[in-house]
Amino acid sequence: MGPVRRRPAPGTSVTKIGDVAEAAGVSAATVSRVLNGRGNVSAELSERVRQVAAELDYQPFGPARALRQQVTPVWAVVIADIENPFFTAMVRGVEDVAVGEEHRVVLCNSDEDLGKEAAYLNIVIAERMSGVVIAVASTDESDLEPLLERNVPVVAVDRRPVQEGIDSVLVDNRLGGEQATAHLIDAGCRRIGCITGPTRLSTAAERLAGYRDALASRMYASDTRLVRRADFKERGGFQATKALLESPEPPDAVFVTNNLMTIGAVHAIREAGLEIPRDIALVGFDDEPWTTLTRPQLTVVAQPTYEIGRQAAQLLASAPVEGPARHVVLPPTLIPRESTVFVPR
Amino acid sequence: MGPVRRRPAPGTSVTKIGDVAEAAGVSAATVSRVLNGRGNVSAELSERVRQVAAELDYQPFGPARALRQQVTPVWAVVIADIENPFFTAMVRGVEDVAVGEEHRVVLCNSDEDLGKEAAYLNIVIAERMSGVVIAVASTDESDLEPLLERNVPVVAVDRRPVQEGIDSVLVDNRLGGEQATAHLIDAGCRRIGCITGPTRLSTAAERLAGYRDALASRMYASDTRLVRRADFKERGGFQATKALLESPEPPDAVFVTNNLMTIGAVHAIREAGLEIPRDIALVGFDDEPWTTLTRPQLTVVAQPTYEIGRQAAQLLASAPVEGPARHVVLPPTLIPRESTVFVPR
DNA sequence: GTGAAAGCGCTAACAC
């Protein structure tokens, strides 16, 4: 049990700018000027004001400033799944730039839900935040128009919104899919399956397109029965892989197009009594600490997650008033490991 | 390249309460009453106002409300490491309660840094947020006093602040340490190592205490050379485990006291050419999707992460004006898997 | 049940 006190003595109240002004013997305007570094204030006064403010533990009241200035120095990062390490790594990149730009970052978790996403964007508008980095919940259904209408700078990351005129930082997902598949072909695999994601996400469509590119360029027939669509979550990856393995002509390799589904896929393969890479080779998407913990260690297509966040934040910081949308495309990197070593058959 | 338009036509401006009032032929006060469900407004007017507000796409301006009401309906969740899945799972629990309570949640990442933590708490104060859930960066150095002084309800999670009078939701870490160690003893291990965390965190101290409890209660001597302190990160876990394995009398089992360090520990064990559990048994802390992906699958002490967040949010929602601090302690659960199966020696 | 008016804390425009 802690002590009974929970609240300060009644009558205690918060220091306002006027209190500081009075204590320092100046006007509120001067205090404001000193604390914001605007206008010319004599060194002597400046010093005195700063000291008094510190003594009184003065914290400017954010909402009052925002009301006056019509914006808040806050960026929102709207991510689709807070439990997906891909997104959290990206957030670090945004944060590091934001600090230097004197912006704060708040995180919003849309949970892949258009309703929650819209609710968060309303908040962005209601609070007059000064920028948004967003991984949209749906490439074609997410509605960013309210932000554009109101001048709020937006940078899309990871997923491409259909809406035009929006700055973006994306990974070349098509290339990633191509790299993964070509690597499997080179490893000697002949029936390569693909566990792809929801149609509403550009990442899923593009990784799948890359898979098809690789097959086509090497004159492999593309067999639709080898492609399974899931939800980018562990459970979906498990089920899709299981179904694929139980099909009449199962694959000898599988390209799993995101990190969480890879976990499910490995489980499904083991449950089927198969061994990687002897019975089936595997390439995942996204590198994570645990991909080298499995046996065999997993071959993956890695994304520059931190860099995505960093560049997105830089676009936000430098958003011009007008001009064409800016698009940054970063390269994925294939990291060959044990799950695709060549196994003669 | 997208189209050139980036900003709305000049003259476009945001709808304010006065615009709605005018369009509906009522006063601003009435619009406010309708939209906030306060005061008695006739059904007819109510309907008309609502309709007009919707047509004009009116969004109340948050800072103006906050200035008037002196609080914002926002809870801050201050976590120590956004890349640690333990914390992100917890956030989900907070969010789910917050929505029902009509509160928004913003996430702040202190990065285990007292300076960043203090900066975020200043923001909480400056913005007059209405509650904080915090995993402190340091049990004894984190300063929550500014929040208490200003009446901001605080709930500590995961880590216990030394400061008294603060509501908390913690896991019984001592019990968790005891369970892990007792399990290893029962599995036949005789020299059990412990990779613990930074002294500044109560979780590290308590898991270590549990480890010692288990040894003591079974009359095992506790050998300080078997205890290594690291930083709760992967790299630290690797180095500490490596050092332990290279010591003159290496352990036949190791209790690794958090999720990230467990990854490092497994790598160190493999690098030493040892096999789990034949050469060395292992118990980790925190269950994660990948703990069943390793071979052998890892025995862990699981924490009810989502539940920690949920209960913390409930405490926040029901924070009384005065009374003793409330403390919730949740039980950890040992999940026995293959990394500790009995191996006769 | 509704409107008029005051004021939340701050900053920017204007005086001096």
Add this chain to the structure above:
DNA sequence: GTGTTAGCGCTTTCAC
């Protein structure tokens, strides 16, 4: 350089 004043958009008395 510094002070005075007005007003940001909203809610909440207070009248009626």
